Amino acid sequence: MKLRINLFGSFFTGLTLLATLIIFAILFVIIGNIVLQGHKIISWDFITKAPREGMTAGGIFPAIFGTVALVILMIIAVLPVGVMTAIYLHEYAKSESALTKTIHFAVNNLAGVPSIVFGLFGLGFFIQFVGAGIDKFFGLEVVWGQPCLMWAALTLALLNLPVVVVASEEALRAVPSDMREASFALGATKWQTIRRVVLPQALPGVLTGAILSISRGAGEVAPIMFTGAAYFLPYLPHKPTDQFMELGYHVYVMATQSPDVEATKPILYGTVLVLLILTLLLNFIAIFIRSKVRRQMRHSV
Amino acid sequence: MREETEAKIEPKIPEISGKKIESFTPEILVEKLNFYYGKIQALKDISIGVQENQITAFIGPSGCGKSTFLRCLNRMNDLIPGARSSGKVFLDGVDIYSRGIELSELRRKVGMVFQKSNPFPKSIFENVSYGLRIQGIGDQNILEETVERTLKDAALWDEVKDKLDQSALKLSGGQQQRVCIARALAVEPEVLLMDEPASALDPISTAKIEELIQDLKKNYTIVIVTHNMQQAARISDYTGFFFMGELVEFDQTSKIFTNPRDKKTEDYVTGRFG
Amino acid sequence: MKSSKVIENKAQAKPLVSKKRFRLSEFIIEKVIFLTSFFAILGVILIFVFVFREALPVLISPEVKKEASLKLFFSTIIWQPVSDLPRYGLIPLVIGTFKVVAVSLFFAIPISVGAAIYTSEFAPLKLKEFIKPIVEILAGIPSVVLGFFALMVMASFFHSIFHSTMRLNAFNAGIALSFAIIPVIYSIAEDALNSVPRSLKEASLALGANRWQTAFRISLSVAMPGVLAGIILGLGRAVGETMIVLMASGNASMLSANIFDSVRTMSATIAAELGEVVHGSAHYNVLFFIGASLFVFTLIINSLAQLVVGRLQRKLAGKI
Numbered sequence: 001m002k003l004r005i006n007l008f009g010s011f012f013t014g015l016t017l018l019a020t021l022i023i024f025a026i027l028f029v030i031i032g033n034i035v036l037q038g039h040k041i042i043s044w045d046f047i048t049k050a051p052r053e054g055m056t057a058g059g060i061f062p063a064i065f066g067t068v069a070l071v072i073l074m075i076i077a078v079l080p081v082g083v084m085t086a087i088y089l090h091e092y093a094k095s096e097s098a099l100t101k102t103i104h105f106a107v108n109n110l111a112g113v114p115s116i117v118f119g120l121f122g123l124g125f126f127i128q129f130v131g132a133g134i135d136k137f138f139g140l141e142v143v144w145g146q147p148c149l150m151w152a153a154l155t156l157a158l159l160n161l162p163v164v165v166v167a168s169e170e171a172l173r174a175v176p177s178d179m180r181e182a183s184f185a186l187g188a189t190k191w192q193t194i195r196r197v198v199l200p201q202a203l204p205g206v207l208t209g210a211i212l213s214i215s216r217g218a219g220e221v222a223p224i225m226f227t228g229a230a231y232f233l234p235y236l237p238h239k240p241t242d243q244f245m246e247l248g249y250h251v252y253v254m255a256t257q258s259p260d261v262e263a264t265k266p267i268l269y270g271t272v273l274v275l276l277i278l279t280l281l282l283n284f285i286a287i288f289i290r291s292k293v294r295r296q297m298r299h300s301v
Numbered sequence: 302m303r304e305e306t307e308a309k310i311e312p313k314i315p316e317i318s319g320k321k322i323e324s325f326t327p328e329i330l331v332e333k334l335n336f337y338y339g340k341i342q343a344l345k346d347i348s349i350g351v352q353e354n355q356i357t358a359f360i361g362p363s364g365c366g367k368s369t370f371l372r373c374l375n376r377m378n379d380l381i382p383g384a385r386s387s388g389k390v391f392l393d394g395v396d397i398y399s400r401g402i403e404l405s406e407l408r409r410k411v412g413m414v415f416q417k418s419n420p421f422p423k424s425i426f427e428n429v430s431y432g433l434r435i436q437g438i439g440d441q442n443i444l445e446e447t448v449e450r451t452l453k454d455a456a457l458w459d460e461v462k463d464k465l466d467q468s469a470l471k472l473s474g475g476q477q478q479r480v481c482i483a484r485a486l487a488v489e490p491e492v493l494l495m496d497e498p499a500s501a502l503d504p505i506s507t508a509k510i511e512e513l514i515q516d517l518k519k520n521y522t523i524v525i526v527t528h529n530m531q532q533a534a535r536i537s538d539y540t541g542f543f544f545m546g547e548l549v550e551f552d553q554t555s556k557i558f559t560n561p562r563d564k565k566t567e568d569y570v571t572g573r574f575g
Numbered sequence: 576m577k578s579s580k581v582i583e584n585k586a587q588a589k590p591l592v593s594k595k596r597f598r599l600s601e602f603i604i605e606k607v608i609f610l611t612s613f614f615a616i617l618g619v620i621l622i623f624v625f626v627f628r629e630a631l632p633v634l635i636s637p638e639v640k641k642e643a644s645l646k647l648f649f650s651t652i653i654w655q656p657v658s659d660l661p662r663y664g665l666i667p668l669v670i671g672t673f674k675v676v677a678v679s680l681f682f683a684i685p686i687s688v689g690a691a692i693y694t695s696e697f698a699p700l701k702l703k704e705f706i707k708p709i710v711e712i713l714a715g716i717p718s719v720v721l722g723f724f725a726l727m728v729m730a731s732f733f734h735s736i737f738h739s740t741m742r743l744n745a746f747n748a749g750i751a752l753s754f755a756i757i758p759v760i761y762s763i764a765e766d767a768l769n770s771v772p773r774s775l776k777e778a779s780l781a782l783g784a785n786r787w788q789t790a791f792r793i794s795l796s797v798a799m800p801g802v803l804a805g806i807i808l809g810l811g812r813a814v815g816e817t818m819i820v821l822m823a824s825g826n827a828s829m830l831s832a833n834i835f836d837s838v839r840t841m842s843a844t845i846a847a848e849l850g851e852v853v854h855g856s857a858h859y860n861v862l863f864f865i866g867a868s869l870f871v872f873t874l875i876i877n878s879l880a881q882l883v884v885g886r887l888q889r890k891l892a893g894k895i
Contacts, residue, residue, distance in 0.1 A: 006785070009785065009787035009788060010787070012787060012791070013693075013697055013786075013787045013790075015689055016689040016690065016692045016693035016696075016697065017693050017697070018689070019685065019686045019687075019688075019689030019690040019693065020689070020690040020693045020694065020698075020706060022686055022690075023686060023687075023690055023709065023710060023713065023757060023761075024709060026713065026754055026757075027709060027712060027713050030716065030720075030721070030724050030754070033724065033728055034720070034724070080611070081611055081614050084607070084608045084611040084612060085611060085612040085614065085615055087608055088608045088609055088611070088612035089612065092605065092608065092609065094382060095382070102616055103612055103613075103615055103616060105881075106615040106616040106618070106619045107615045108877055108881060109619055109873075109874055109877050109878075110615060110618055110619055111877075112808070112811050112812075112815075112873045112874075112876065112877040113622065113815070113870060113873055114814070114815025114816070114817065114842055114869050114870070114873060115718075115815070115816075115817055115818075116815070116817040116842045116845050116846055116866065116869070117622065117626060117815070117866050117869055117870045117873075118622075119845075119846070119849070120626050120629075120845065120849070120862075120863060120866040121621070121622045121625055121626055123849070124625040124626060124628065124629050124863065125621055125622075125625040128854075129625065158618045158622075161614070161615055161618065162615075165615065176419075178415065178417065178419040179419060179421060181377065181380070181415065181419070182415065182419040182420075182421065182481070182484075183421075183431070184377065184380065184405075184408060185375065185377060185408055185412065185413040185415070185485070186408065186409065186412070186431060186432040186435070186484065186485065186488055187405045187406065187407075187408045187409030187432060187435065187436070187488055188405060188431075188432075188435045189405045189435075189598070189601050190601070190605075191600075191601050191604050191605065192435045196431070196434075196435070197421060201422065215715055218717070219715075219716075219717025219718070219719065219720070220717065220718075221717075221718075221719045221817075221818050222817040222818055222842075222846055225846060225849075225850070226849055226850060248717055248719045248720075249719075251719050251720070251723055252719050252722070252723075252818065252821070252822065255722075255723050255726055255727070255822060256726070256821075256822055265727075268723075268727075272720055272723055275717065275719075275720060276716065276717075276720055279715055279716070279717055280712060280715055280716070282715075283711065283712060283714075283715035284712075287708055287711055287712075291704075291708075
């Protein structure tokens with residue numbers, strides 16, 4: 001009887017191990033396939049030149065440039081707002097007040113909104129309300145009231161707000177409270193304590209959130225499809241009202257709408273590989289920072 | 302050696318706001334302080350005076366309210382949600398619980414050293430100079446001079462003078478506690494509150510800290526909370542015995558330990574309970 | 576008596592009793608931080624308002640309602656907005672979404688919950704520190720890359736095995752979708768299993784149970800609300816996911832029970848058609864209406880998950 005129970009148990013334990021191994025396999029196969037097929041086309045030219053001949057030759061530099069520009073604008077918008085929200089929630093607000101609960105509720109729900117709905121929002125609010133409004137106010141033709149870097153970046157900023165807030169809150173929570181007490185007992189004010197003692201210690205965690213949001217911002221396509229991304233532009237974006245090429249969007253259009261799939265396949269795989277390297281590298285860095293901080297804390301306690 | 306005072310000290314000091322009694326010159330005068338954590342009353346009608354430039358010790362069994370009382374003296378309890386109090390606490394004649402009190406200035410004047418040392422994860426130098434920096438003092442010469450002076454006062458200078466840039470966390474427990482003391486001294490307080498300053502330390506470090514405290518009273522008014530009766534008997538000039546949120550007895554230390562007035566006090570100091 | 580009074584000499588010390596009730600800079604900073612934290616709430620409200628604004632005509636404008644209304648949505652099974660006689664049957668879209676999500680959950684739940692149990696109950700310490708980062712890397716793969724992989728590689732692979740009539744279908748998209756939601760379910764479930772107090776597991780072992788008995792009878796049952804919350808959030812993510820289905824499902828709005836047929840999901844419909852639609856037309860309003868429905872659905876899902884997690888926390892704290 002005991003033997004049967006044990007056999008049964010070992011079987012189920014084995015199943016859970018199998019499940020874990022399946023996840024490893026999935027990751028391995030996907031990354032392996034992309035690296036295998038894509039590495040051949042990666043070259044210095046590929047990264048620094050523009051596409052030619054209907055996307056069958058040349059490089060994808062404009063897409064890389066556009067992605068970087070997009071992400072930079074996004075982080076400028078989302079990082080201060082997210083960190084300040086976290087500071088308010090953790091350092092200033094009375095815990096469990098109606099306001100903190102509402103903010104947490106809003107943050108959690110933002111995190112669950114489908115990315116295409118963000119795209120709709122970007123179109124309906126930023127482009128058709130704010131943008132059109134700005135144009136009307138200044139008597140312009142269509143300048144702000146159209147898809148462009150600015151609105152795409154702001155849409156992504158809203159999408160990533162929960163990532164930054166949650167990571168920053170976790171970082172603030174990890175700073176031991178006796179650090180704050182020591183600072184107060186020396187006569188520092190609340191903001192002085194936050195600026196000089198709490199934030200420096202919370203920095204790695206905040207950085208983790210920032211990097212994760214950059215990674216997501218570079219990878220999401222649905223929010224930017226109608227708010228600024230374009231498949232082919234003969235110029236690089238140089239003002240916030242310009243449209244831009246973007247890695248993820250490029251992959252989508254090329255994969256689903258290119259007239260000659262076989263001819264564009266190498267460039268397609270190359271683009272995917274570049275996008276993958278970019279996002280995974282960022283994730284690695286973020287995870288690395290986070291685990292280093294957690295290990296540090298375990299030792300100092 | 303402790304000085305002999307002539308006047309009798311009453312456990313319950315009558316409401317004389319800011320006026321000094323004969324030879325008892327309290328730097329801090331507490332009048333009917335009550336303190337509540339939410340619905341629970343932690344301190345009942347405490348009235349007491351803390352003598353200038355002397356060491357006053359608060360003793361009592363755990364949970365009796367002595368640490369709570371200590372934290373009332375620099376309003377650190379304000380940080381606890383649900384905490385409230387009534388009564389007056391006079392520092393040099395000013396009620397620190399009245400309106401318009403600049404809290405950060407109060408905490409500079411009434412410094413605190415915590416039970417578990419809590420140096421910042423910064424260098425020794427940055428730890429000690431922190432208090433000056435937040436006051437806006439950036440002059441390197443002044444900072445260096447202050448750091449040296451206070452580390453000497455804290456009897457730590459010789460041990461760390463060559464490694465001021467090292468992280469304070471690399472020091473031993475006793476050394477970290479002395480960094481915290483130096484740090485508190487750097488802001489030039491009038492009163493130094495110490496919550497079980499040596500409880501986390503080994504006997505040798507404890508002896509050093511006790512020696513340090515006795516040196517400090519020349520320039521500062523010291524209040525310590527300790528669960529170690531012998532320590533209170535060794536180093537303090539005045540002792541207050543707390544029990545279940547009440548100040549049962551307050552007198553010169555020698556009297557408390559040799560001839561206490563209250564039976565509870567006697568039971569506690571003779572070890573019948575604790 | 577006191578040593579050199581640096582602070583008071585420099586006249587830096589503030590008076591103990593200040594005439595001003597506050598310091599200006601501290602006050603301003605506090606107010607700025609306070610106001611900024613409203614952005615999150617503002618964001619949700621704005622999304623609500625502006626998505627619903629464009630969706631509302633479907634419900635209240637008589638003009639639009641002639642072409643597309645709630646009644647019309649469900650009275651036809653054809654989704655053909657671009658034609659002489661535009662028809663907005665939502666049923667094929669809803670069924671399409673359902674098929675893809677069902678496939679993805681069918682695969683994702685056992686794999687992610689199983690792996691979560693293995694990680695928190697059985698895995699040796701060295702392996703544990705390895706597994707979580709691997710799952711996080713999987714989570715970091717953008718959905719457009721997963722869609723690409725499904726389109727280029729998986730579709731042909733499944734085609735060679737199952738010989739379905741359509742290469743891009745609900746099954747293909749569903750499997751790819753499961754890759755995206757496995758990390759979601761895994762991390763929440765694993766967190767929940769980890770927060771089961773060690774003392775409970777030790778008590779079970781001390782009574783003679785072995786490790787897997789403890790895992791399934793104690794850990795899993797105590798952590799069940801957390802695991803459930805993870806599944807609920809995975810469901811929400813699956814319903815809202817766009818790029819994977821856009822690229823891998825075939826995008827044909829047909830109604831069938833066969834999972835190897837192409838489908839059109841609600842989210843993919845919006846993405847596929849919003850680019851061509853005329854601003855302000857009925858079609859435009861309908862697309863926003865679908866988006867609004869997705870938004871409401873995920874709001875409900877999220878609230879449900881939070882409720883369930885709240886239950887877990889109260890259970891662990893002994894309040895239930």
